[in-house]
Amino acid sequence: MRGLRxxxxxxxxVDGLDLQATAGAVTAVLGPNGAGKTTTVECCEGLRSPDGGTVRVLGLDPVADAAALRPRVGVMLQDGGLPTGVRAMEMLRHVSRxxxxxRDVxxxxxxxxxxAFARTAVRRLSGGQRQRLALAAAVVGRPEVVFLDEPSAGMDPQSRHAVWDLVRELRADGVAVVLTTHLMDEAExxxxxxxxxxxGRVIASGDVPHLLSDGASGSAPRVRFAARPGLPVGALAAHLARDLPDAGWSAVEAEPGEYVLAGPVAPATLEALTGWLAAQDTxxxxxxxxxxxxxxxxxxLTGRHLR
Structure with a gap:
Protein backbone atom coordinates (compact mmCIF):
# COMPACT_ATOMS: atom_id res chain seq x y z
CA MET A 1 0.00 0.00 0.00
CA ARG A 2 1.22 3.45 -0.89
CA GLY A 3 -0.66 6.58 0.17
CA LEU A 4 -3.88 4.63 0.75
CA ARG A 5 -6.92 6.81 1.43
CA VAL A 14 -7.47 5.88 6.15
CA ASP A 15 -5.24 8.89 5.56
CA GLY A 16 -2.26 8.29 3.28
CA LEU A 17 -1.24 4.95 4.75
CA ASP A 18 1.91 3.11 3.64
CA LEU A 19 2.39 -0.55 4.52
CA GLN A 20 4.09 -3.63 3.13
CA ALA A 21 3.82 -7.34 3.93
CA THR A 22 6.26 -9.93 2.63
CA ALA A 23 6.20 -13.62 1.80
CA GLY A 24 7.22 -16.06 4.52
CA ALA A 25 6.43 -13.61 7.31
CA VAL A 26 3.61 -12.75 9.68
CA THR A 27 2.75 -9.05 9.45
CA ALA A 28 0.58 -7.82 12.33
CA VAL A 29 -1.55 -4.70 11.92
CA LEU A 30 -2.52 -3.32 15.33
CA GLY A 31 -4.64 -0.35 16.27
CA PRO A 32 -7.42 0.81 18.58
CA ASN A 33 -11.05 0.65 17.53
CA GLY A 34 -11.71 3.11 14.72
CA ALA A 35 -8.03 3.45 13.79
CA GLY A 36 -8.63 2.35 10.18
CA LYS A 37 -6.99 -1.07 10.25
CA THR A 38 -10.07 -3.08 9.20
CA THR A 39 -10.80 -0.69 6.32
CA THR A 40 -7.16 -0.95 5.28
CA VAL A 41 -7.28 -4.73 5.16
CA GLU A 42 -10.64 -4.70 3.36
CA CYS A 43 -9.03 -2.59 0.62
CA CYS A 44 -6.37 -5.28 0.28
CA GLU A 45 -9.02 -7.99 0.11
CA GLY A 46 -10.95 -6.20 -2.63
CA LEU A 47 -13.98 -5.74 -0.38
CA ARG A 48 -13.66 -1.93 -0.58
CA SER A 49 -12.30 0.38 -3.28
CA PRO A 50 -9.66 2.93 -2.22
CA ASP A 51 -10.40 6.63 -2.68
CA GLY A 52 -6.71 7.36 -3.23
CA GLY A 53 -3.28 5.79 -3.31
CA THR A 54 -2.41 2.34 -4.63
CA VAL A 55 -2.91 -1.19 -3.32
CA ARG A 56 -1.26 -4.22 -4.90
CA VAL A 57 -1.51 -7.83 -3.77
CA LEU A 58 0.83 -10.23 -5.55
CA GLY A 59 1.35 -7.39 -8.01
CA LEU A 60 -2.37 -7.17 -8.86
CA ASP A 61 -5.13 -4.68 -8.11
CA PRO A 62 -7.47 -6.35 -5.55
CA VAL A 63 -10.57 -4.77 -7.15
CA ALA A 64 -9.83 -4.81 -10.88
CA ASP A 65 -8.04 -8.20 -10.74
CA ALA A 66 -10.30 -9.84 -8.17
CA ALA A 67 -10.99 -12.93 -10.30
CA ALA A 68 -7.27 -13.60 -10.76
CA LEU A 69 -6.54 -13.09 -7.06
CA ARG A 70 -9.32 -15.21 -5.52
CA PRO A 71 -7.58 -18.57 -6.11
CA ARG A 72 -4.35 -17.19 -4.58
CA VAL A 73 -5.62 -15.32 -1.51
CA GLY A 74 -7.30 -16.55 1.67
CA VAL A 75 -9.53 -14.30 3.76
CA MET A 76 -10.83 -14.82 7.29
CA LEU A 77 -13.26 -12.11 8.30
CA GLN A 78 -13.80 -11.15 11.93
CA ASP A 79 -17.48 -12.11 11.79
CA GLY A 80 -16.71 -15.31 9.90
CA GLY A 81 -18.72 -14.41 6.77
CA LEU A 82 -20.01 -17.99 6.69
CA PRO A 83 -23.36 -19.23 5.34
CA THR A 84 -25.37 -20.11 8.42
CA GLY A 85 -27.73 -22.81 7.12
CA VAL A 86 -25.20 -25.48 6.11
CA ARG A 87 -23.33 -28.03 8.20
CA ALA A 88 -19.75 -27.19 9.10
CA MET A 89 -17.88 -29.91 7.20
CA GLU A 90 -20.23 -29.72 4.22
CA MET A 91 -19.30 -26.07 3.87
CA LEU A 92 -15.56 -26.73 4.15
CA ARG A 93 -15.68 -29.54 1.57
CA HIS A 94 -17.68 -27.30 -0.77
CA VAL A 95 -15.10 -24.49 -0.43
CA SER A 96 -12.21 -26.89 -0.99
CA ARG A 97 -13.68 -28.01 -4.33
CA ARG A 103 -5.33 -29.11 1.34
CA ASP A 104 -6.56 -32.44 2.67
CA VAL A 105 -9.87 -31.44 4.26
CA ALA A 116 -16.44 -32.58 16.87
CA PHE A 117 -19.09 -30.36 15.26
CA ALA A 118 -18.89 -31.59 11.66
CA ARG A 119 -22.65 -32.14 11.28
CA THR A 120 -23.71 -29.02 13.20
CA ALA A 121 -25.24 -26.12 11.27
CA VAL A 122 -23.02 -23.05 11.21
CA ARG A 123 -25.69 -20.94 12.94
CA ARG A 124 -25.53 -23.27 15.96
CA LEU A 125 -21.75 -23.10 16.39
CA SER A 126 -20.14 -21.18 19.23
CA GLY A 127 -18.07 -18.12 18.41
CA GLY A 128 -14.81 -20.02 18.78
CA GLN A 129 -16.05 -22.90 16.62
CA ARG A 130 -17.06 -20.48 13.87
CA GLN A 131 -13.62 -18.89 14.02
CA ARG A 132 -11.91 -22.25 13.55
CA LEU A 133 -14.17 -23.11 10.63
CA ALA A 134 -13.56 -19.69 9.04
CA LEU A 135 -9.80 -20.17 9.39
CA ALA A 136 -10.01 -23.59 7.75
CA ALA A 137 -11.98 -22.09 4.84
CA ALA A 138 -9.36 -19.34 4.47
CA VAL A 139 -6.40 -21.71 4.18
CA VAL A 140 -7.88 -24.82 2.55
CA GLY A 141 -7.00 -23.52 -0.94
CA ARG A 142 -3.25 -23.20 -0.15
CA PRO A 143 -3.20 -19.38 -0.53
CA GLU A 144 -0.05 -17.40 -1.22
CA VAL A 145 -1.41 -14.54 0.91
CA VAL A 146 -3.83 -14.93 3.79
CA PHE A 147 -5.61 -12.16 5.70
CA LEU A 148 -6.63 -13.15 9.24
CA ASP A 149 -8.88 -10.72 11.12
CA GLU A 150 -8.92 -11.55 14.85
CA PRO A 151 -8.27 -15.27 14.15
CA SER A 152 -8.40 -16.48 17.77
CA ALA A 153 -11.15 -14.20 19.11
CA GLY A 154 -13.51 -16.13 21.38
CA MET A 155 -11.34 -19.25 21.45
CA ASP A 156 -10.30 -21.30 24.46
CA PRO A 157 -6.55 -21.69 25.13
CA GLN A 158 -6.31 -25.07 23.40
CA SER A 159 -7.90 -23.70 20.22
CA ARG A 160 -5.73 -20.59 20.31
CA HIS A 161 -2.54 -22.63 20.35
CA ALA A 162 -3.79 -24.84 17.51
CA VAL A 163 -4.42 -21.69 15.47
CA TRP A 164 -1.01 -20.25 16.34
CA ASP A 165 0.69 -23.49 15.26
CA LEU A 166 -1.13 -23.36 11.93
CA VAL A 167 -0.10 -19.72 11.38
CA ARG A 168 3.54 -20.65 12.04
CA GLU A 169 3.22 -23.48 9.52
CA LEU A 170 1.85 -21.10 6.90
CA ARG A 171 4.81 -18.78 7.47
CA ALA A 172 7.25 -21.69 7.15
CA ASP A 173 5.60 -22.60 3.83
CA GLY A 174 6.34 -19.11 2.46
CA VAL A 175 2.83 -17.66 2.82
CA ALA A 176 2.46 -13.94 3.47
CA VAL A 177 0.24 -13.77 6.57
CA VAL A 178 -1.44 -10.45 7.41
CA LEU A 179 -2.86 -10.55 10.92
CA THR A 180 -5.08 -8.05 12.70
CA THR A 181 -5.63 -8.65 16.38
CA HIS A 182 -6.40 -6.94 19.67
CA LEU A 183 -4.49 -9.65 21.56
CA MET A 184 -1.05 -8.20 22.15
CA ASP A 185 0.39 -11.53 23.29
CA GLU A 186 -0.76 -13.07 20.00
CA ALA A 187 1.02 -10.39 17.98
CA GLU A 188 4.11 -10.55 20.20
CA GLY A 200 -5.62 6.18 9.49
CA ARG A 201 -1.82 6.22 9.44
CA VAL A 202 1.01 3.89 10.42
CA ILE A 203 2.56 5.50 13.50
CA ALA A 204 5.17 2.83 14.28
CA SER A 205 6.67 -0.18 12.51
CA GLY A 206 9.31 -2.77 13.23
CA ASP A 207 9.96 -6.21 14.59
CA VAL A 208 8.92 -6.90 18.17
CA PRO A 209 12.41 -6.46 19.76
CA HIS A 210 12.75 -3.08 18.03
CA LEU A 211 9.36 -1.89 19.24
CA LEU A 212 10.04 -3.12 22.77
CA SER A 213 13.31 -1.22 22.88
CA ASP A 214 12.93 1.75 25.20
CA GLY A 215 15.97 3.99 24.89
CA ALA A 216 18.41 3.62 27.76
CA SER A 217 16.38 0.97 29.56
CA GLY A 218 15.82 -1.12 26.42
CA SER A 219 13.49 -4.00 27.20
CA ALA A 220 14.84 -4.20 30.76
CA PRO A 221 12.51 -5.30 33.56
CA ARG A 222 9.98 -2.86 34.92
CA VAL A 223 8.32 -2.73 38.31
CA ARG A 224 4.56 -2.42 38.38
CA PHE A 225 2.69 -1.89 41.59
CA ALA A 226 -0.77 -0.98 42.81
CA ALA A 227 -1.29 1.41 45.71
CA ARG A 228 -3.48 4.37 46.60
CA PRO A 229 -3.93 6.86 43.75
CA GLY A 230 -2.08 10.14 43.58
CA LEU A 231 1.36 9.19 44.88
CA PRO A 232 4.05 11.79 44.00
CA VAL A 233 5.83 9.81 41.30
CA GLY A 234 8.34 12.58 40.69
CA ALA A 235 9.45 12.34 44.29
CA LEU A 236 9.71 8.55 43.91
CA ALA A 237 12.00 8.85 40.88
CA ALA A 238 14.14 11.41 42.72
CA HIS A 239 14.36 9.11 45.75
CA LEU A 240 15.55 6.22 43.61
CA ALA A 241 18.09 8.44 41.87
CA ARG A 242 19.56 9.37 45.28
CA ASP A 243 19.64 5.81 46.61
CA LEU A 244 20.67 4.20 43.32
CA PRO A 245 22.88 6.71 41.46
CA ASP A 246 24.23 6.36 37.94
CA ALA A 247 20.88 5.10 36.61
CA GLY A 248 18.04 6.78 34.76
CA TRP A 249 14.70 6.35 36.47
CA SER A 250 11.13 7.15 35.51
CA ALA A 251 7.95 6.57 37.43
CA VAL A 252 4.44 7.13 36.11
CA GLU A 253 0.91 6.58 37.34
CA ALA A 254 -0.35 4.77 34.25
CA GLU A 255 -3.89 4.57 35.63
CA PRO A 256 -5.32 5.70 38.97
CA GLY A 257 -3.54 3.60 41.55
CA GLU A 258 -1.47 1.71 38.95
CA TYR A 259 2.22 2.65 38.76
CA VAL A 260 5.09 1.73 36.45
CA LEU A 261 8.71 2.18 37.43
CA ALA A 262 11.34 1.93 34.67
CA GLY A 263 15.08 1.62 35.17
CA PRO A 264 17.79 -1.00 35.82
CA VAL A 265 15.76 -3.11 38.24
CA ALA A 266 17.73 -5.03 40.88
CA PRO A 267 17.02 -6.28 44.42
CA ALA A 268 18.20 -2.92 45.76
CA THR A 269 15.50 -1.25 43.62
CA LEU A 270 12.74 -3.11 45.41
CA GLU A 271 14.29 -2.31 48.78
CA ALA A 272 14.42 1.40 47.93
CA LEU A 273 10.87 1.35 46.56
CA THR A 274 9.30 -0.37 49.55
CA GLY A 275 11.22 1.92 51.91
CA TRP A 276 9.86 4.98 50.13
CA LEU A 277 6.32 3.60 50.21
CA ALA A 278 6.64 2.91 53.94
CA ALA A 279 7.67 6.54 54.45
CA GLN A 280 4.48 7.51 52.59
CA ASP A 281 2.48 5.25 54.93
CA THR A 282 1.27 3.44 51.82
CA LEU A 301 1.65 5.09 21.20
CA THR A 302 -2.15 5.23 21.08
CA GLY A 303 -3.05 6.41 24.59
CA ARG A 304 -5.19 4.90 27.30
CA HIS A 305 -8.48 6.68 26.68
CA LEU A 306 -11.43 4.75 25.33
CA ARG A 307 -12.38 5.16 21.68
Missing amino acids: KTYGGRDV MYAAP DELAERLGLH DLADVVHVVDH LVTRLTVGRRTLEDVFLD
Whole structure:
Protein backbone atom coordinates (compact mmCIF):
# COMPACT_ATOMS: atom_id res chain seq x y z
CA MET A 1 0.00 0.00 0.00
CA ARG A 2 1.22 3.45 -0.89
CA GLY A 3 -0.66 6.58 0.17
CA LEU A 4 -3.88 4.63 0.75
CA ARG A 5 -6.92 6.81 1.43
CA LYS A 6 -10.50 5.93 2.25
CA THR A 7 -13.17 8.46 3.18
CA TYR A 8 -16.57 7.99 4.81
CA GLY A 9 -18.96 10.90 5.23
CA GLY A 10 -16.24 13.43 4.45
CA ARG A 11 -13.88 11.97 7.08
CA ASP A 12 -10.59 10.28 6.20
CA VAL A 13 -10.73 6.85 7.87
CA VAL A 14 -7.47 5.88 6.15
CA ASP A 15 -5.24 8.89 5.56
CA GLY A 16 -2.26 8.29 3.28
CA LEU A 17 -1.24 4.95 4.75
CA ASP A 18 1.91 3.11 3.64
CA LEU A 19 2.39 -0.55 4.52
CA GLN A 20 4.09 -3.63 3.13
CA ALA A 21 3.82 -7.34 3.93
CA THR A 22 6.26 -9.93 2.63
CA ALA A 23 6.20 -13.62 1.80
CA GLY A 24 7.22 -16.06 4.52
CA ALA A 25 6.43 -13.61 7.31
CA VAL A 26 3.61 -12.75 9.68
CA THR A 27 2.75 -9.05 9.45
CA ALA A 28 0.58 -7.82 12.33
CA VAL A 29 -1.55 -4.70 11.92
CA LEU A 30 -2.52 -3.32 15.33
CA GLY A 31 -4.64 -0.35 16.27
CA PRO A 32 -7.42 0.81 18.58
CA ASN A 33 -11.05 0.65 17.53
CA GLY A 34 -11.71 3.11 14.72
CA ALA A 35 -8.03 3.45 13.79
CA GLY A 36 -8.63 2.35 10.18
CA LYS A 37 -6.99 -1.07 10.25
CA THR A 38 -10.07 -3.08 9.20
CA THR A 39 -10.80 -0.69 6.32
CA THR A 40 -7.16 -0.95 5.28
CA VAL A 41 -7.28 -4.73 5.16
CA GLU A 42 -10.64 -4.70 3.36
CA CYS A 43 -9.03 -2.59 0.62
CA CYS A 44 -6.37 -5.28 0.28
CA GLU A 45 -9.02 -7.99 0.11
CA GLY A 46 -10.95 -6.20 -2.63
CA LEU A 47 -13.98 -5.74 -0.38
CA ARG A 48 -13.66 -1.93 -0.58
CA SER A 49 -12.30 0.38 -3.28
CA PRO A 50 -9.66 2.93 -2.22
CA ASP A 51 -10.40 6.63 -2.68
CA GLY A 52 -6.71 7.36 -3.23
CA GLY A 53 -3.28 5.79 -3.31
CA THR A 54 -2.41 2.34 -4.63
CA VAL A 55 -2.91 -1.19 -3.32
CA ARG A 56 -1.26 -4.22 -4.90
CA VAL A 57 -1.51 -7.83 -3.77
CA LEU A 58 0.83 -10.23 -5.55
CA GLY A 59 1.35 -7.39 -8.01
CA LEU A 60 -2.37 -7.17 -8.86
CA ASP A 61 -5.13 -4.68 -8.11
CA PRO A 62 -7.47 -6.35 -5.55
CA VAL A 63 -10.57 -4.77 -7.15
CA ALA A 64 -9.83 -4.81 -10.88
CA ASP A 65 -8.04 -8.20 -10.74
CA ALA A 66 -10.30 -9.84 -8.17
CA ALA A 67 -10.99 -12.93 -10.30
CA ALA A 68 -7.27 -13.60 -10.76
CA LEU A 69 -6.54 -13.09 -7.06
CA ARG A 70 -9.32 -15.21 -5.52
CA PRO A 71 -7.58 -18.57 -6.11
CA ARG A 72 -4.35 -17.19 -4.58
CA VAL A 73 -5.62 -15.32 -1.51
CA GLY A 74 -7.30 -16.55 1.67
CA VAL A 75 -9.53 -14.30 3.76
CA MET A 76 -10.83 -14.82 7.29
CA LEU A 77 -13.26 -12.11 8.30
CA GLN A 78 -13.80 -11.15 11.93
CA ASP A 79 -17.48 -12.11 11.79
CA GLY A 80 -16.71 -15.31 9.90
CA GLY A 81 -18.72 -14.41 6.77
CA LEU A 82 -20.01 -17.99 6.69
CA PRO A 83 -23.36 -19.23 5.34
CA THR A 84 -25.37 -20.11 8.42
CA GLY A 85 -27.73 -22.81 7.12
CA VAL A 86 -25.20 -25.48 6.11
CA ARG A 87 -23.33 -28.03 8.20
CA ALA A 88 -19.75 -27.19 9.10
CA MET A 89 -17.88 -29.91 7.20
CA GLU A 90 -20.23 -29.72 4.22
CA MET A 91 -19.30 -26.07 3.87
CA LEU A 92 -15.56 -26.73 4.15
CA ARG A 93 -15.68 -29.54 1.57
CA HIS A 94 -17.68 -27.30 -0.77
CA VAL A 95 -15.10 -24.49 -0.43
CA SER A 96 -12.21 -26.89 -0.99
CA ARG A 97 -13.68 -28.01 -4.33
CA MET A 98 -13.33 -24.45 -5.65
CA TYR A 99 -9.52 -24.79 -5.69
CA ALA A 100 -7.25 -26.69 -8.05
CA ALA A 101 -5.03 -28.23 -5.36
CA PRO A 102 -6.68 -27.87 -1.95
CA ARG A 103 -5.33 -29.11 1.34
CA ASP A 104 -6.56 -32.44 2.67
CA VAL A 105 -9.87 -31.44 4.26
CA ASP A 106 -9.91 -34.19 6.89
CA GLU A 107 -6.33 -33.45 7.96
CA LEU A 108 -7.13 -29.75 8.28
CA ALA A 109 -10.31 -30.55 10.21
CA GLU A 110 -8.32 -32.75 12.56
CA ARG A 111 -5.77 -29.98 13.12
CA LEU A 112 -8.50 -27.51 14.09
CA GLY A 113 -10.85 -29.90 15.89
CA LEU A 114 -13.69 -29.51 13.39
CA HIS A 115 -14.86 -33.13 13.46
CA ALA A 116 -16.44 -32.58 16.87
CA PHE A 117 -19.09 -30.36 15.26
CA ALA A 118 -18.89 -31.59 11.66
CA ARG A 119 -22.65 -32.14 11.28
CA THR A 120 -23.71 -29.02 13.20
CA ALA A 121 -25.24 -26.12 11.27
CA VAL A 122 -23.02 -23.05 11.21
CA ARG A 123 -25.69 -20.94 12.94
CA ARG A 124 -25.53 -23.27 15.96
CA LEU A 125 -21.75 -23.10 16.39
CA SER A 126 -20.14 -21.18 19.23
CA GLY A 127 -18.07 -18.12 18.41
CA GLY A 128 -14.81 -20.02 18.78
CA GLN A 129 -16.05 -22.90 16.62
CA ARG A 130 -17.06 -20.48 13.87
CA GLN A 131 -13.62 -18.89 14.02
CA ARG A 132 -11.91 -22.25 13.55
CA LEU A 133 -14.17 -23.11 10.63
CA ALA A 134 -13.56 -19.69 9.04
CA LEU A 135 -9.80 -20.17 9.39
CA ALA A 136 -10.01 -23.59 7.75
CA ALA A 137 -11.98 -22.09 4.84
CA ALA A 138 -9.36 -19.34 4.47
CA VAL A 139 -6.40 -21.71 4.18
CA VAL A 140 -7.88 -24.82 2.55
CA GLY A 141 -7.00 -23.52 -0.94
CA ARG A 142 -3.25 -23.20 -0.15
CA PRO A 143 -3.20 -19.38 -0.53
CA GLU A 144 -0.05 -17.40 -1.22
CA VAL A 145 -1.41 -14.54 0.91
CA VAL A 146 -3.83 -14.93 3.79
CA PHE A 147 -5.61 -12.16 5.70
CA LEU A 148 -6.63 -13.15 9.24
CA ASP A 149 -8.88 -10.72 11.12
CA GLU A 150 -8.92 -11.55 14.85
CA PRO A 151 -8.27 -15.27 14.15
CA SER A 152 -8.40 -16.48 17.77
CA ALA A 153 -11.15 -14.20 19.11
CA GLY A 154 -13.51 -16.13 21.38
CA MET A 155 -11.34 -19.25 21.45
CA ASP A 156 -10.30 -21.30 24.46
CA PRO A 157 -6.55 -21.69 25.13
CA GLN A 158 -6.31 -25.07 23.40
CA SER A 159 -7.90 -23.70 20.22
CA ARG A 160 -5.73 -20.59 20.31
CA HIS A 161 -2.54 -22.63 20.35
CA ALA A 162 -3.79 -24.84 17.51
CA VAL A 163 -4.42 -21.69 15.47
CA TRP A 164 -1.01 -20.25 16.34
CA ASP A 165 0.69 -23.49 15.26
CA LEU A 166 -1.13 -23.36 11.93
CA VAL A 167 -0.10 -19.72 11.38
CA ARG A 168 3.54 -20.65 12.04
CA GLU A 169 3.22 -23.48 9.52
CA LEU A 170 1.85 -21.10 6.90
CA ARG A 171 4.81 -18.78 7.47
CA ALA A 172 7.25 -21.69 7.15
CA ASP A 173 5.60 -22.60 3.83
CA GLY A 174 6.34 -19.11 2.46
CA VAL A 175 2.83 -17.66 2.82
CA ALA A 176 2.46 -13.94 3.47
CA VAL A 177 0.24 -13.77 6.57
CA VAL A 178 -1.44 -10.45 7.41
CA LEU A 179 -2.86 -10.55 10.92
CA THR A 180 -5.08 -8.05 12.70
CA THR A 181 -5.63 -8.65 16.38
CA HIS A 182 -6.40 -6.94 19.67
CA LEU A 183 -4.49 -9.65 21.56
CA MET A 184 -1.05 -8.20 22.15
CA ASP A 185 0.39 -11.53 23.29
CA GLU A 186 -0.76 -13.07 20.00
CA ALA A 187 1.02 -10.39 17.98
CA GLU A 188 4.11 -10.55 20.20
CA ASP A 189 4.31 -14.33 19.83
CA LEU A 190 3.60 -14.62 16.10
CA ALA A 191 4.56 -11.43 14.29
CA ASP A 192 7.79 -10.90 12.37
CA VAL A 193 6.81 -7.29 11.68
CA VAL A 194 4.29 -5.11 13.52
CA HIS A 195 2.60 -2.00 12.14
CA VAL A 196 0.69 0.16 14.64
CA VAL A 197 -2.10 2.14 12.96
CA ASP A 198 -3.92 5.11 14.46
CA HIS A 199 -6.05 7.85 12.88
CA GLY A 200 -5.62 6.18 9.49
CA ARG A 201 -1.82 6.22 9.44
CA VAL A 202 1.01 3.89 10.42
CA ILE A 203 2.56 5.50 13.50
CA ALA A 204 5.17 2.83 14.28
CA SER A 205 6.67 -0.18 12.51
CA GLY A 206 9.31 -2.77 13.23
CA ASP A 207 9.96 -6.21 14.59
CA VAL A 208 8.92 -6.90 18.17
CA PRO A 209 12.41 -6.46 19.76
CA HIS A 210 12.75 -3.08 18.03
CA LEU A 211 9.36 -1.89 19.24
CA LEU A 212 10.04 -3.12 22.77
CA SER A 213 13.31 -1.22 22.88
CA ASP A 214 12.93 1.75 25.20
CA GLY A 215 15.97 3.99 24.89
CA ALA A 216 18.41 3.62 27.76
CA SER A 217 16.38 0.97 29.56
CA GLY A 218 15.82 -1.12 26.42
CA SER A 219 13.49 -4.00 27.20
CA ALA A 220 14.84 -4.20 30.76
CA PRO A 221 12.51 -5.30 33.56
CA ARG A 222 9.98 -2.86 34.92
CA VAL A 223 8.32 -2.73 38.31
CA ARG A 224 4.56 -2.42 38.38
CA PHE A 225 2.69 -1.89 41.59
CA ALA A 226 -0.77 -0.98 42.81
CA ALA A 227 -1.29 1.41 45.71
CA ARG A 228 -3.48 4.37 46.60
CA PRO A 229 -3.93 6.86 43.75
CA GLY A 230 -2.08 10.14 43.58
CA LEU A 231 1.36 9.19 44.88
CA PRO A 232 4.05 11.79 44.00
CA VAL A 233 5.83 9.81 41.30
CA GLY A 234 8.34 12.58 40.69
CA ALA A 235 9.45 12.34 44.29
CA LEU A 236 9.71 8.55 43.91
CA ALA A 237 12.00 8.85 40.88
CA ALA A 238 14.14 11.41 42.72
CA HIS A 239 14.36 9.11 45.75
CA LEU A 240 15.55 6.22 43.61
CA ALA A 241 18.09 8.44 41.87
CA ARG A 242 19.56 9.37 45.28
CA ASP A 243 19.64 5.81 46.61
CA LEU A 244 20.67 4.20 43.32
CA PRO A 245 22.88 6.71 41.46
CA ASP A 246 24.23 6.36 37.94
CA ALA A 247 20.88 5.10 36.61
CA GLY A 248 18.04 6.78 34.76
CA TRP A 249 14.70 6.35 36.47
CA SER A 250 11.13 7.15 35.51
CA ALA A 251 7.95 6.57 37.43
CA VAL A 252 4.44 7.13 36.11
CA GLU A 253 0.91 6.58 37.34
CA ALA A 254 -0.35 4.77 34.25
CA GLU A 255 -3.89 4.57 35.63
CA PRO A 256 -5.32 5.70 38.97
CA GLY A 257 -3.54 3.60 41.55
CA GLU A 258 -1.47 1.71 38.95
CA TYR A 259 2.22 2.65 38.76
CA VAL A 260 5.09 1.73 36.45
CA LEU A 261 8.71 2.18 37.43
CA ALA A 262 11.34 1.93 34.67
CA GLY A 263 15.08 1.62 35.17
CA PRO A 264 17.79 -1.00 35.82
CA VAL A 265 15.76 -3.11 38.24
CA ALA A 266 17.73 -5.03 40.88
CA PRO A 267 17.02 -6.28 44.42
CA ALA A 268 18.20 -2.92 45.76
CA THR A 269 15.50 -1.25 43.62
CA LEU A 270 12.74 -3.11 45.41
CA GLU A 271 14.29 -2.31 48.78
CA ALA A 272 14.42 1.40 47.93
CA LEU A 273 10.87 1.35 46.56
CA THR A 274 9.30 -0.37 49.55
CA GLY A 275 11.22 1.92 51.91
CA TRP A 276 9.86 4.98 50.13
CA LEU A 277 6.32 3.60 50.21
CA ALA A 278 6.64 2.91 53.94
CA ALA A 279 7.67 6.54 54.45
CA GLN A 280 4.48 7.51 52.59
CA ASP A 281 2.48 5.25 54.93
CA THR A 282 1.27 3.44 51.82
CA LEU A 283 0.50 -0.25 51.48
CA VAL A 284 1.21 -1.98 48.17
CA THR A 285 -1.64 -4.25 47.11
CA ARG A 286 0.20 -5.77 44.14
CA LEU A 287 3.81 -5.71 42.93
CA THR A 288 5.26 -7.44 39.89
CA VAL A 289 8.53 -7.32 37.99
CA GLY A 290 8.43 -7.96 34.25
CA ARG A 291 9.78 -6.81 30.94
CA ARG A 292 8.12 -4.21 28.76
CA THR A 293 5.44 -5.80 26.61
CA LEU A 294 3.89 -5.02 23.27
CA GLU A 295 0.79 -3.86 25.15
CA ASP A 296 2.95 -1.25 26.92
CA VAL A 297 4.19 -0.01 23.54
CA PHE A 298 0.68 0.02 22.10
CA LEU A 299 -0.70 2.08 25.00
CA ASP A 300 2.27 4.45 24.91
CA LEU A 301 1.65 5.09 21.20
CA THR A 302 -2.15 5.23 21.08
CA GLY A 303 -3.05 6.41 24.59
CA ARG A 304 -5.19 4.90 27.30
CA HIS A 305 -8.48 6.68 26.68
CA LEU A 306 -11.43 4.75 25.33
CA ARG A 307 -12.38 5.16 21.68
